[in-house]
Amino acid sequence: MNYLKDKAVGVDHLIQKAQVQIYDYLNSLGYDIDGYGKCYITEDEVNGKKAFIPKFYKGTIADRVQNVSVLFAEGNKFFFTVGKNYNSVSKFLYETDISIYFIVDLNKAKPSVNHRADSEVHKDCYDIVSRCGFGDFDIELEIRNVLSDFKVLGNNSAIDTIDIQPYHIFKFKTKSSKFDIRKTCN
Numbered sequence: 001m002n003y004l005k006d007k008a009v010g011v012d013h014l015i016q017k018a019q020v021q022i023y024d025y026l027n028s029l030g031y032d033i034d035g036y037g038k039c040y041i042t043e044d045e046v047n048g049k050k051a052f053i054p055k056f057y058k059g060t061i062a063d064r065v066q067n068v069s070v071l072f073a074e075g076n077k078f079f080f081t082v083g084k085n086y087n088s089v090s091k092f093l094y095e096t097d098i099s100i101y102f103i104v105d106l107n108k109a110k111p112s113v114n115h116r117a118d119s120e121v122h123k124d125c126y127d128i129v130s131r132c133g134f135g136d137f138d139i140e141l142e143i144r145n146v147l148s149d150f151k152v153l154g155n156n157s158a159i160d161t162i163d164i165q166p167y168h169i170f171k172f173k174t175k176s177s178k179f180d181i182r183k184t185c186n
Contacts, residue, residue: 001034001035002019002020002023002034002035003034003035003036003037003056003058004016004019004020004035004037005037007184007185008037008184008185009181009182009183009184010094010179010180010181010182010183011038011082011086011094011096011098011177011179011181012037012038013179013180013183013184013185014098014133014134014177014179014183015037015038015080015082015098016037016185017132017133017185018080018100018129018132018133018134019035019036019037019078019080020035021128021131021132022035022078022100022125022128022129022132023035023078025124025127025128026076026078026124026125026128029109029124030109031076031104031108031109031124032076032108033076033077033078033104033109034075034076034077034078035077035078035079036056036070036077036078036079036080037056037079037080038080038081038082039054039055039056039070039079039080039081040054040055040056040057040067040081041053041054041055041081041149041150042054042055042067044069051150052150053069053071053150054069054070054071054079054081054101054150055067055068055069055070056068056070056079070101070103071103071147071150072103074105075105076103076104076105076108076109077102077103078100078101078102078103078125079100079101080098080099080100080101081098081099081101081149082096082097082098082099083096083097083098086181089178092180092181092182093178093179093180093181094178094179094180094181095135095176095177095178095179096176096177096179097173097174097175097176097177098134098173098174098177099149099171099172099173099174100129100171100172100173101146101169101170101171102121102125102168102169102170102171102172103167103168103169104121104167104168104169105166105167106118106121106165106166106167106168107166108166109121109124116165116168118168118170121168122139122170125170125172126139126172129172133177134172134174134177135174135175135176135177135178136174136175137172137173137174137175138172138173138175139170139171139172139173140170140171140172140173141170143169146169146170146171147169
């Protein structure tokens with residue numbers, strides 16, 4: 001499923017355009033991937049310790065806010081986070097860093113590949129992310145590096161297993177993405 005906003009504005013507009021392209025492209029390759037837009041790093045408790053986890057706001061049901069964690073190995077997924085600041089470039093133009101996280105079951109994404117298919121998945125994701133209108137970006141690997149923006153590692157074996165075969169986690173981190181704070185899409 002691709003979780004989209006009704007009317008994305010500003011940085012969410014930029015993210016949603018990319019989200020649709022990534023979702024459509026990877027699913028056309030057979031990934032069976034879920035797409036999440038901008039996630040928020042929220043404080044939570046994991047194994048009795050304070051943690052900061054990316055969560056996706058799914059709305060309010062029966063007066064209860066539905067924020068769901070996107071850090072789980074099951075199912076192929078991608079999600080976005082944005083930098084802590086929006087820096088002004090001109091009157092309505094801003095820039096910020098954007099990260100796109102991918103959590104993929106390599107066996108499901110590349111069932112015909114007989115080895116760990118992480119490089120093949122990197123290539124597929126690079127092919128589409130490079131066409132999404134972001135600035136230059138880096139690719140970050142290894143779970144401790146990829147999840148360094150969150151405080152979730154340590155004694156949490158469930159999260160530590162996200163990057164053990166068949167699972168793989170990596171992220172694309174833009175050096176700067178420009179967006180019009182007024183821009184809206186339907």
